[in-house]
Amino acid sequence: MSFPDYADFWEGRYRSAGDGYLFGTAANHFLAGQAGRFGAGQRVLSVADGEGRNSVWLAEQGCEVTAVELSGLALERAAKLARGRHVAVDFVQADIFHWDWPQAAFDAVVGIFIQFAGPAERPRLFAGMKGAVKPGGILVLQGYTPKQLEYKTGGPSAVENLYTEAQLRGEFDGWEIEHLLDHEDIVAEGSGHVGRSALIDLVARRPL
Numbered sequence: 764m765s766f767p768d769y770a771d772f773w774e775g776r777y778r779s780a781g782d783g784y785l786f787g788t789a790a791n792h793f794l795a796g797q798a799g800r801f802g803a804g805q806r807v808l809s810v811a812d813g814e815g816r817n818s819v820w821l822a823e824q825g826c827e828v829t830a831v832e833l834s835g836l837a838l839e840r841a842a843k844l845a846r847g848r849h850v851a852v853d854f855v856q857a858d859i860f861h862w863d864w865p866q867a868a869f870d871a872v873v874g875i876f877i878q879f880a881g882p883a884e885r886p887r888l889f890a891g892m893k894g895a896v897k898p899g900g901i902l903v904l905q906g907y908t909p910k911q912l913e914y915k916t917g918g919p920s921a922v923e924n925l926y927t928e929a930q931l932r933g934e935f936d937g938w939e940i941e942h943l944l945d946h947e948d949i950v951a952e953g954s955g956h957v958g959r960s961a962l963i964d965l966v967a968r969r970p971l
């Protein structure tokens with residue numbers, strides 16, 4: 764898919780949620796489980812943040828949060844969520860494949876369900892995310908494994924967009940892998956992610 768096709772695709776998906784939030788308003792379960800890693804004054808980037816559930820939660824932990832996202836509709840909902848929860852987030856509308864990524868600027872970079880990038884785009888996306896982490900900072904990622912194609916409860920239908928443990932170890936070669944878990948869980952995130960899911964979680968630390 765090319766831009767603006769994928770912009771229209773995501774706008775349409777968010778529109779299909781009507782007045783609701785496609786992925787809900789509660790933070791992603793894995794991210795919330797990492798609460799001990801986030802605290803006051805940390806700078807955090809949430810990549811392809813969607814409707815703000817993760818960036819708003821990060822701001823509630825006291826972090827200074829930047830959220831980058833393509834969809835204008837998702838960003839409107841995200842701004843409303845932040846207002847309602849009385850936190851500030853720096854929302855940026857951008858296509859991350861054509862974004863001037865900040866360099867070594869964040870204590871943590873978070874990517875939750877960002878598997879719209881296939882093998883052709885993923886190196887650029889991961890390079891941008893990795894470069895944005897300060898030395899000694901962390902990158903937090905959750906996605907689906909190929910087994911998810913049996914469940915069809917969320918995520919892309921292209922197997923090459925999904926992650927395996929070996930692939931993520933390769934992507935983060937030279938980083939300290941603090942957490943890498945391939946597992947199954949029942950997910951309930953709005954109407955967008957519902958049911959048994961084959962997930963993979965990663966926390967990797969950039970070397971000093």
Ligand SMILES: C[S@@+](CC[C@H](N)C(=O)[O-])C[C@H]1O[C@@H](n2cnc3c(N)ncnc32)[C@H](O)[C@@H]1O
Nearest residue numbers: 773786811812813832833834858859875876879
């Ligand atoms: C599955 S959703 C996940 C949203 C959010 N991370 C969450 O967990 O709720 C994928 C998100 O990626 C965004 N996205 C897709 N392509 C993008 C791009 N090229 N640049 C920025 N955001 C993009 C979509 O608009 C959508 O919000």
